[in-house]
Amino acid sequence: PLQVQRYLYGALIMLVAVHVIGTFGYHLLTGGRYTWFDCFYMTFITVATIGYGEIIEMTQNPAARMFTVFIGILGAGTLSFLFSTVTVTLVESDLNGTLRRR
Amino acid sequence: PLQVQRYLYGALIMLVAVHVIGTFGYHLLTGGRYTWFDCFYMTFITVATIGYGEIIEMTQNPAARMFTVFIGILGAGTLSFLFSTVTVTLVESDLNGTLRRR
Amino acid sequence: PLQVQRYLYGALIMLVAVHVIGTFGYHLLTGGRYTWFDCFYMTFITVATIGYGEIIEMTQNPAARMFTVFIGILGAGTLSFLFSTVTVTLVESDLNGTLRRR
Amino acid sequence: PLQVQRYLYGALIMLVAVHVIGTFGYHLLTGGRYTWFDCFYMTFITVATIGYGEIIEMTQNPAARMFTVFIGILGAGTLSFLFSTVTVTLVESDLNGTLRRR
Ligand SMILES: [K+]
Ligand SMILES: [K+]
Numbered sequence: 539p540l541q542v543q544r545y546l547y548g549a550l551i552m553l554v555a556v557h558v559i560g561t562f563g564y565h566l567l568t569g570g571r572y573t574w575f576d577c578f579y580m581t582f583i584t585v586a587t588i589g590y591g592e593i594i595e596m597t598q599n600p601a602a603r604m605f606t607v608f609i610g611i612l613g614a615g616t617l618s619f620l621f622s623t624v625t626v627t628l629v630e631s632d633l634n635g636t637l638r639r640r
Numbered sequence: 641p642l643q644v645q646r647y648l649y650g651a652l653i654m655l656v657a658v659h660v661i662g663t664f665g666y667h668l669l670t671g672g673r674y675t676w677f678d679c680f681y682m683t684f685i686t687v688a689t690i691g692y693g694e695i696i697e698m699t700q701n702p703a704a705r706m707f708t709v710f711i712g713i714l715g716a717g718t719l720s721f722l723f724s725t726v727t728v729t730l731v732e733s734d735l736n737g738t739l740r741r742r
Numbered sequence: 743p744l745q746v747q748r749y750l751y752g753a754l755i756m757l758v759a760v761h762v763i764g765t766f767g768y769h770l771l772t773g774g775r776y777t778w779f780d781c782f783y784m785t786f787i788t789v790a791t792i793g794y795g796e797i798i799e800m801t802q803n804p805a806a807r808m809f810t811v812f813i814g815i816l817g818a819g820t821l822s823f824l825f826s827t828v829t830v831t832l833v834e835s836d837l838n839g840t841l842r843r844r
Numbered sequence: 845p846l847q848v849q850r851y852l853y854g855a856l857i858m859l860v861a862v863h864v865i866g867t868f869g870y871h872l873l874t875g876g877r878y879t880w881f882d883c884f885y886m887t888f889i890t891v892a893t894i895g896y897g898e899i900i901e902m903t904q905n906p907a908a909r910m911f912t913v914f915i916g917i918l919g920a921g922t923l924s925f926l927f928s929t930v931t932v933t934l935v936e937s938d939l940n941g942t943l944r945r946r
Contacts (some may be wrong), residue, residue: 542938579705586712588691589793589894603885610892622931625724625829630938631645632732681807688814690793691895727931729827734746734834783909790916792895829928836848836936 542626550618554614557581563609564594567602585613644728651722658715665711666696670705682685687715746830747797755823761785761816771806789817791801848932855926862919863887869915870900873908891919 560581561574568577572594578595584606596602663676664673670679674696682695686708698704764785765778772781776798784797788810800806866879866887874883878900886899889899890912 539942542934547932571945573702575702575705580711582709582712583691584894586689586716587791587894588689588712588716589889589893589896590691590694591795591862592896600879600881602880607885607888608886610894614894615893618927619930621720621724622934624721625727626938627935628644628647628724628728629731629833629935631941632728633735635643637740660756675804677804677807681811684811684814685793688791688818689893690788690791690814690818692793692796693897723822723826726823727829730746730749730826731829731935734830735837737745759882777906779906779909783913786913786916787895790893790920792890792893792916792920794895794898804936825924825928829931830853832848832928832932833935837939839847 542623546623549616552616557627565604584610587614644725648725651718654718661712667695686712689716746827750827753820756820764813767809788814791818848929852929855922858922866915869911890916893920
């Protein structure tokens with residue numbers, strides 16, 4: 539259980555880090571044409587896989603799209619891992635109760 | 641198992657609450673320019689991470705986008721948690737059968 | 743394990759049913775202005791939560807959007823349930839191996 | 845555990861394969877009108893279910909949309925399976941610790 543808890547905290551820290559990296563990265567790759575909040579928002583809708591659309595115009599900006607692939611793999615991957623650790627934490631606490639009753 | 645069932649019901653209640661908050665919030669933040677149903681629809685496609693696009697025009701409305709981040713974290717987070725509790729409920733009932741046969 | 747397998751098959755049948763209902767529903771609600779394939783495609787990108795955009799124009803069609811909420815809940819819900827049963831099937835087969843070795 | 849690890853590696857290989865197939869497929873189905881990277885990007889946002897929009901214009905290209913359904917089922921299905929194997933790997937390692945302590 540301790541191991542899973544460490545994974546859970548690690549995933550949360552990674553998620554915050556991905557948002558910081560994403561916000562700075564989009565700001566840099568668009569030459570500051572978008573507000574810091576828009577760069578954060580683009581990162582968020584990517585990591586959460588909501589994907590309303592490319593908040594940051596990227597049709598002529600392959601570097602920004604490559605960065606999006608990087609943020610997507612890292613961010614959405616970490617988010618899925620986070621939910622896995624939540625499931626395992628629930629299984630663990632549930633299983634302990636079941637085994638104790640036997 | 642009782643604990644997980646309580647979590648499951650809690651998640652369902654939270655999901656309904658998020659939709660009520662989202663519908664009211666978008667209505668307020670857009671000065672009533674959208675129908676109640678459109679505000680609900682915007683909340684739904686966000687929480688379900690379908691994200692067809694921003695139903696509510698928000699390019700010049702950072703407050704509405706911040707609210708979207710809030711609804712996304714709360715709603716999509718709760719939805720994932722709900723599916724975790726469903727998985728754990730299935731594991732539990734399956735495991736009970738397996739252990740009983742031993 | 744038999745119970746979980748039945749859930750898995752049930753979810754697959756439900757997914758096919760949702761696509762049939764979605765295809766017919768969108769065709770009906772748009773007065774046949776879209777091809778059968780476009781109606782199926784709209785259903786698919788909703789159930790899979792890909793959500794490129796509203797393939798079917800629905801800005802002035804609240805009935806079609808209400809139908810989308812219905813398809814989204816039923817379809818995406820069933821898909822998530824399907825993945826839960828896959829996880830449980832893997833846990834079960836894995837656990838059997840672990841317990842056998844003890 | 846060995847079985848699950850094999851599934852995990854298999855899913856990773858399949859994910860890479862889907863991206864190769866997707867990139868070539870979109871290039872072919874659009875007559876080379878899009879860059880290789882755009883074809884890869886369209887595959888990626890489909891498999892990750894981010895779905896910003898149809899990067900590849902497909903309104904008049906039902907073959908490309910049928911290919912998208914194929915890539916979506918194969919790719920997003922494999923990705924979900926991958927996350928299932930990660931969850932099971934965590935459950936397994938966690939369970940081993942719990943049972944050892946009993
Ligand atoms: K999406
Ligand atoms: K979208």
